[in-house]
């Protein structure tokens with residue numbers, strides 16, 4: 446079949462990542478832009494012996510849950526990364542729940558209903574949905590309810606591509622084509638980010654712009670050969686911005702040697718601090734202290750995510766019992782600090798030296814120790830009774846799972862942003878003697894195909 450081939454498909458059920466499943470000529474088809482229950486005409490975009498990939502080009506019979514593609518109003522028609530742009534928010538959550546339950550069963554060998562699996566809306570969206578149902582007026586100072594109800598105003602971290610003319614935008618799916626922001630909005634960003642006017646910038650020579658918005662502070666990171674040159678344009682814009690903003694720009698030379706491959710395996714270039722101290726301050730409801738995180742450091746993306754995960758991990762770990770709690774893949778220490786404030790003794794491990802420096806600074810005065818290292822080689826597993834792990838999308842993997850199995854850990858709280866790798870880790874933990882007590886997912890990535898899972902295992 447060629448890329449121009451069109452097929453008519455009956456859409457059967459949701460697949461992971463925001464696609465849907467159909468069948469055609471004995472093959473499974475993963476369809477983008479469709480909704481289960483619909484009949485669509487789709488263009489084939491890829492194929493292998495048993496699987497086709499397709500993109501919806503025309504809807505013959507529409508689902509009642511279909512909405513006008515949000516990307517049109519957002520000024521980025523055809524952009525990637527908003528897999529549920531055409532689905533009502535509440536229904537997208539139901540589709541993600543069904544797809545994730547399927548992954549837990551198929552890959553993890555688990556009965557999703559037996560472990561109480563469900564997807565919960567983030568507080569921001571839940572409150573807007575409930576206020577809207579009750580007809581309550583908008584509250585002054587609260588985020589714009591329309592955007593929240595639509596699932597399009599939650600990211601405190603956004604990355605933009607930059608086209609040859611220096612315009613910021615998003616990439617088309619599976620391509621390097623930049624779709625410039627045409628409506629003066631960075632899709633999915635919180636109102637505070639969109640108030641900054643970043644979409645007016647022209648930054649030729651920059652390849653990527655990252656924005657991190659914290660509490661009364663934030664950072665803009667410019668990457669690419671022209672980053673240093675263009676940083677001044679951003680600095681002059683920040684004069685009107687509320688709070689303290691740091692501007693970081695990549696230097697022209699690539700970092701080499703150990704530790705250089707810290708951004709998804711690509712060589713990172715050293716960052717030069719052009720303005721500010723380089724840190725973003727974060728205030729997390731339920732955590733007593735403000736936390737700092739480097740402008741290019743990892744932080745949970747949804748504005749409610751840090752509080753949701755701290756609360757979820759606290760209730761999963763329970764009261765202090767005198768044992769050490771491992772905080773594996775600890776980043777700037779968010780989850781461990783949330784536990785240390787409740788009296789737990791924490792041993793955190795993290796691969797990024799900068800993140801560990803932030804964790805140490807953040808944890809001052811608490812019973813919490815953070816070390817730089819790969820979790821795969823962590824020495825402290827033997828003594829702990831509880832392990833919290835929050836690995837990257839690739840999951841913990843067999844080496845870490847086997848180390849946990851060989852340790853004295855009795856309870857594991859696995860926080861994951863990928864259902865497939867979580868299911869794979871759970872399967873190996875169960876085969877090694879753990880049982881899954883519960884799995885929930887928080888919809889901390891509205892309008893996209895992603896979820897944030899919290900699984901609790903005991904033995």
Ligand SMILES: C[S@@+](CC[C@H](N)C(=O)[O-])C[C@H]1O[C@@H](n2cnc3c(N)ncnc32)[C@H](O)[C@@H]1O
Pocket residue numbers: 743744745774775776777778779780794795796797800818819820821835836837
């Ligand atoms: C999903 S983030 C979690 C951070 C933290 N728990 C939080 O909530 O802010 C994953 C972290 O794991 C770190 N990381 C990735 N692979 C690692 C490895 N093999 N060993 C140690 N840390 C790793 C990354 O640098 C990142 O900070």
